[in-house]
Amino acid sequence: MTTKTASSPERRSARERLLGAADELFYEEGIQTVGIDRIIERAGVAKASLYDLFGSKEELVRSYLQRRHELRQARMLERIARHEQPREQILSLFDAFAEVAANPKFSGCAFARAGAEARPDSSIKATVDESRAWTLALFTRLAADAGAADPQLLGLQLVSLYDGASMSAYIDRNPQAARVARTTAALLVDAAVAGPKRNAH
Amino acid sequence: MTTKTASSPERRSARERLLGAADELFYEEGIQTVGIDRIIERAGVAKASLYDLFGSKEELVRSYLQRRHELRQARMLERIARHEQPREQILSLFDAFAEVAANPKFSGCAFARAGAEARPDSSIKATVDESRAWTLALFTRLAADAGAADPQLLGLQLVSLYDGASMSAYIDRNPQAARVARTTAALLVDAAVAGPKRNAH
DNA sequence: GGATGAACAGACAGGTCTGTCTGTCTTAGA
DNA sequence: TCTAAGACAGACAGACCTGTCTGTTCATCC
Numbered sequence: 001m002t003t004k005t006a007s008s009p010e011r012r013s014a015r016e017r018l019l020g021a022a023d024e025l026f027y028e029e030g031i032q033t034v035g036i037d038r039i040i041e042r043a044g045v046a047k048a049s050l051y052d053l054f055g056s057k058e059e060l061v062r063s064y065l066q067r068r069h070e071l072r073q074a075r076m077l078e079r080i081a082r083h084e085q086p087r088e089q090i091l092s093l094f095d096a097f098a099e100v101a102a103n104p105k106f107s108g109c110a111f112a113r114a115g116a117e118a119r120p121d122s123s124i125k126a127t128v129d130e131s132r133a134w135t136l137a138l139f140t141r142l143a144a145d146a147g148a149a150d151p152q153l154l155g156l157q158l159v160s161l162y163d164g165a166s167m168s169a170y171i172d173r174n175p176q177a178a179r180v181a182r183t184t185a186a187l188l189v190d191a192a193v194a195g196p197k198r199n200a201h
Numbered sequence: 202m203t204t205k206t207a208s209s210p211e212r213r214s215a216r217e218r219l220l221g222a223a224d225e226l227f228y229e230e231g232i233q234t235v236g237i238d239r240i241i242e243r244a245g246v247a248k249a250s251l252y253d254l255f256g257s258k259e260e261l262v263r264s265y266l267q268r269r270h271e272l273r274q275a276r277m278l279e280r281i282a283r284h285e286q287p288r289e290q291i292l293s294l295f296d297a298f299a300e301v302a303a304n305p306k307f308s309g310c311a312f313a314r315a316g317a318e319a320r321p322d323s324s325i326k327a328t329v330d331e332s333r334a335w336t337l338a339l340f341t342r343l344a345a346d347a348g349a350a351d352p353q354l355l356g357l358q359l360v361s362l363y364d365g366a367s368m369s370a371y372i373d374r375n376p377q378a379a380r381v382a383r384t385t386a387a388l389l390v391d392a393a394v395a396g397p398k399r400n401a402h
Numbered sequence: 403g404g405a406t407g408a409a410c411a412g413a414c415a416g417g418t419c420t421g422t423c424t425g426t427c428t429t430a431g432a
Numbered sequence: 433t434c435t436a437a438g439a440c441a442g443a444c445a446g447a448c449c450t451g452t453c454t455g456t457t458c459a460t461c462c
Contacts, residue, residue, distance in 0.1 A: 014409065030318060032233045035449055046410045051451065113317050115372040116309065117231060132373060156369070156381045163368045164361030171316040172333060180357045187392055188385065215439065236419060247440045252421065 015053050017043040022064040027110050031061055031117050031124075061114070062123050068110050069131040076138065086145035087189055090158065093139075094185050097162065098178035101169040108170030112163065135159060148192035157188050216254050218244040223265040228311050232262055232318050232325075262315070263324050269311050270332040277339065287347035288390055291340070291359065295386050298363065299379035302370040309371030313364060336360060349393035358389050 012020070021043035025034040036057055040047050054060040079096045080089045100106060107113070111128045118124040139162075140155030148154040165181035168174045213221070222244035226235040237258055241248050255261040280297045281290045301307060308314070312329045319325040340363075341356030349355040366382035369375045 030233075032318075036451085037449080047412085047451085048453080049409055052408085057450065108317065112368055112372065116314050116317055117233075128372070136373075153381060153384070156375075156377065157385050160365030160369055160378070160382065160385070161361060162365070164363070164365030167313055167364045167368065168357070168361055171313065171329065172337075174357075176357065177361070180354060181361065183354070184358050184361070184389065187389070191388055191392070237421085238419080248421085248442085249423080250439055253438080258420065 014043070014045045014049045018045055018050055018053065018060065019064060019067055022060055023068065026061065026064055026114075027068075028105060028107050031114060058123060062127050065110065065114055065124065065127045065131070069127070069134070072131075073134065076135075080142075086142050086147075087186075087193075090139070090142050090146065090189055091182060091186060094162075094165075094178065094182035097165065098182065101166070101178045102175075106169060109163065109166045112166065132159075135162075143189075143192065146189055146193055148189070150192065154188060154192040157192075158185060161185055161188070215244070215246045215250045219246055219251055219254065219261065220265060220268055223261055224269065227262065227265055227315075228269075229306060229308050232315060259324060263328050266311065266315055266325065266328045266332070270328070270335070273332075274335065277336075281343075287343050288387075288394075291343050291347065291390055292383060292387060294340075295363075295366075295379065295383035298366065299383065302367070302379045303376075307370060310364065310367045313367065333360075336363075344390075344393065347390055347394055349390070351393065355389060355393040358393075359386060362386055362389070 018039065021039045025039055025042065036047065036050065039060075040050055043050075050060065054063065075096060076093055079092045083089045083092055111131045114124055115128040115132075118128065136155055136159050139158040140151050143154035143158065144151035146154075161181050161184055165177040168177040219240065222240045226240055226243065237248065237251065240261075241251055251261065255264065276297060277294055280293045284290045284293055312332045315325055316329040316333075319329065337356055337360050340359040341352050344355035344359065345352035347355075362382050362385055366378040369378040
């Protein structure tokens with residue numbers, strides 16, 4: 001039904017059920033807070049199966065983040081593809097964020113939270129870094145496409161905006177955060193394209 | 202020497218040593234990661250003394266955050282007092298942030314990290330909320346002083362900027378983050394004062 | 403039909419965590 | 433000098449966490 005699991009039509013594979021449970025619990029409650037036992041209970045999977053499939057809790061966490069990252073990549077690229085103009089493409093990413101943040105279960109950026117919890121030398125931190133680097137590169141590319149005078153600067157500004165809004169939406173439960181970020185993004189893009197040096201090209 | 206501790210001149214009180222150790226360890230490594238044993242070891246204090254003085258780990262965490270909040274309040278107000286113009290006052294807060302973020306032990310915003318780790322109904326979360334509300338109110342007040350067309354909007358924008366830069370400086374170890382935030386803040390302030398409605402007053 | 407392998411349940415080991423408790427020592431003040 | 437309080441060391445209880453292991457069930461495939 002989903003990927004393989006030849007005959008049993010109803011149930012997903014143990015691996016997918018584990019990743020599903022990990023996604024819900026790690027994301028909503030944090031990585032350190034949630035123990036293995038709660039994950040296997042929700043997934044309906046034996047503990048031995050988890051360790052056969054993933055080897056350790058850390059590797060399960062890494063897989064959970066990897067999957068989140070791939071889903072987010074797909075979501076962002078799909079949004080971008082809806083528009084032609086780079087300015088609209090950038091703003092559409094903030095629209096997508098607004099939709100995600102409106103979900104009552106929204107708990108901030110999974111990568112930011114994981115990065116804050118992880119030890120600096122862990123494989124988890126490496127996965128977080130990878131995802132954040134991809135996002136920065138995407139915003140920077142769009143900034144260049146939009147004709148920003150300094151694409152790297154605008155890229156950093158947009159990512160910061162994204163991070164800040166995500167934090168406010170989560171910690172402060174601020175429903176305006178996404179809208180404010182979109183407004184600010186438009187302002188920054190226009191300012192960067194007009195150029196700090198007065199003369200538009 | 203510091204506050205009381207009548208006769209022993211060298212050593213600070215057990216309470217202060219505990220708060221000092223908590224400040225270093227909780228801030229650098231996270232609240233969940235650091236156990237009571239490591240704190241009392243670094244503080245050179247008996248476990249019984251900790252529980253006599255604070256009653257629980259949660260209360261120790263709360264006190265640690267409360268102290269951080271008060272120190273930050275003082276630091277921000279002192280910075281503001283150095284300037285007359287609201288615009289300069291706002292930018293001076295980003296200068297102060299740049300100095301803090303340049304410290305190699307900088308580990309992001311203590312309140313953001315604690316807020317991400319804490320349960321939503323805990324006293325820790327309440328302390329975080331208090332601190333964040335104070336900061337937002339401060340930025341909003343300065344935005345109004347600066348003559349922003351929409352002070353609440355500019356306040357939210359500046360706080361988001363602050364949060365985003367803090368995250369980037371910590372997770373990405375990005376040394377440019379503070380400078381970028383300052384640049385962006387100047388741009389946002391000017392845009393807000395000029396007004397989106399074309400006519401400056 | 404028998405073999406293979408994935409998934410199951412659940413006990414167990416070894417470690418860590420918070421919080422309690424006992425008892426000792428030192429110092430300040432009556 | 434006696435007392436009371438603060439601080440000390442460290443054992444202990446009880447919970448929880450990760451990871452291992454044993455043995456069972458069941459579907460698939462040769």
